[in-house]
Amino acid sequence: MSKHPDPEDELAGTEQPFVEHLMELRDRLVRAVVAVGLVAAVLFVWPGPGRLYDLLAAPLVAHLPQGSTMIATSVISPFMVPLKILLLAAFLIALPFVLYQVWAFVAPGLYSHEKRLVLPLVVSSTLLFFLGVAFCYFLVFGQVFAFIQSFAPKSITAAPDIEAYLGFVMTMFLAFGLAFEVPIAVVVLARLGVVSVDKLKSFRGYFIVAAFVIAAIVTPPDVVSQLALAIPMCLLYEVGIWAARLFIRHTQAPGEEGRPGPTA
Template identity: 90%
Template sequence: MSQPSKPEDELAGTEQPFVEHLMELRDRLVRAFIAVGVVAAILFFWPGPGQLYDLLAAPLVSHLPQGATMIATSVISPFMVPLKILLLSAFLVALPFVLYQVWAFVAPGLYAHEKRLVLPLVVSSTLLFFMGVAFCYFFVFGQVFSFIQSFAPKSITAAPDIEAYLGFVMTMFLAFGLAFEVPIAVVVLARLEVVSVDKLKSFRGYFVVGAFIVAAIVTPPDVVSQLALAIPMCLLYELGIWAAQLFIRHTKAPEDASESTG
């Protein structure tokens, strides 16, 4: 009686020496740094570091009392803060190309079913992070600054420090960008069978409580920003459960798929 033949390994014969892997990694990193440098050079001449900071500060400036401006308490802040924003903006603009270099480096070592999982996750995680940053900038900042200014006594003239504002913006961007990655975390945990989809569904109540606790810790002490972070996290958790079921169905290994249909 003949034994069933094992499926041929897709990666057979594709192994490369360790030194070649290091050389390819170096080339990918150099290309990524060059991309960030080129974007930084373009942004330096147009619109310029100062204009980038003005754009970043616009949500706060629009809610300051008439005649009030932001200040710099350090001698080098007017130079260093716009430069930091320039580099951050260059990295964000070049991020799709940087992630493509990461994907091109790891893709040859992945099976076909793994590529069907990793590539959509890389693309979707990038888009979700940008969506979180955009949501924070265009919606949350306006609501938070308006709420805070409504409590400021008339005897106080607000004059925020530009470096402190940059730190606040970075914290908020990171918090909302990572919060919008909740569906990706749910999909990965379910696909790696760390947690089943049924367990994720039963964990809803705990996640809602955890989302509000996290929002209370990482956002300013106002109700508006806390709700603006916690509510999207809860909705994105539900989206992640739905997406996890689709990913599990369409990214099974060939042997797993044959067993489930056999």
């Protein structure tokens, strides 16, 4: 067997020893951690952990009865909760740079058609996750808290615990961030040939039922938040079907051009 590299192999000559891969991975991880640390340092100076928590709590505080405040039931909560929010905010702000480090590590081992597949997915999944979190914060929280407070008896004084609120916010952010990744999941399944576009269309009814079941499980037991999660998921499923047709057409490998792809 010839030991000369295939002239058509794009990756010929790019192989690296295992130790070099580990060293590069270490360097990439260090850069990502340093980036998060630098952002956290800037946020600590301005606007500060307390101000970040105030921003996160603003949708709830705006709907509390006049004179009500949030409380801390643990001695260290006033310190730990704002610090956790600061680190979370730093990670989210630095996430594009972190993902770039991941991309820079794996890109040399990918063929050109694989780069056309992976890079758009990394960028679009990041943007969709941020969009889901923003949708939750700016649109959903206000409606949910107003709906919940409208049911509160007059004899009850609301004083939510800050740790419980942080847990609620993290759950909702994660739920909406992942829900907005539905188009990415649809595109990946279609591109890998797991399911055709026609099959995805035929599964539309099942997905709608699944979306409402998921929304009922991961959101609070109120109609507003469940509809706010399920309806975007259904709409994004349609976006994913449309995007899958375009994505498959533009990310085929050289040997796949002549093959019939998934039915559009």
